[in-house]
Amino acid sequence: MGNIGGFFNNVLSEMRKVSWPKRKELTRYTVVVLSTCIFMALFFAAVDAGISELIRWFLAL
Structure with missing residues (x-):
């Protein structure tokens, strides 16, 4: 179960790096x-x- 928490922490970390459009x-x-x-x-x-x-x-021919 520790991997799931680490996964979501990594997801949050990557989402902070995203350059969102204006x-x-x-x-x-x-x-x-x-x-x-x-x-x-x-x-x-x-x-x-x-x-x-x-x-x-x-077809009409």
Whole structure:
């Protein structure tokens, strides 16, 4: 059980060394991540719609 206490002490020690982002940086990173997710969702939705139309077109022949 002594190892568990040592583990958590090491975790706390390492967490104190972490360089946390400032509010402005965090906001910028959040905007980048959300805009990338939205762009990728729209891109793949468009690709999916295009492939679906191609399949429908080939099946209608």
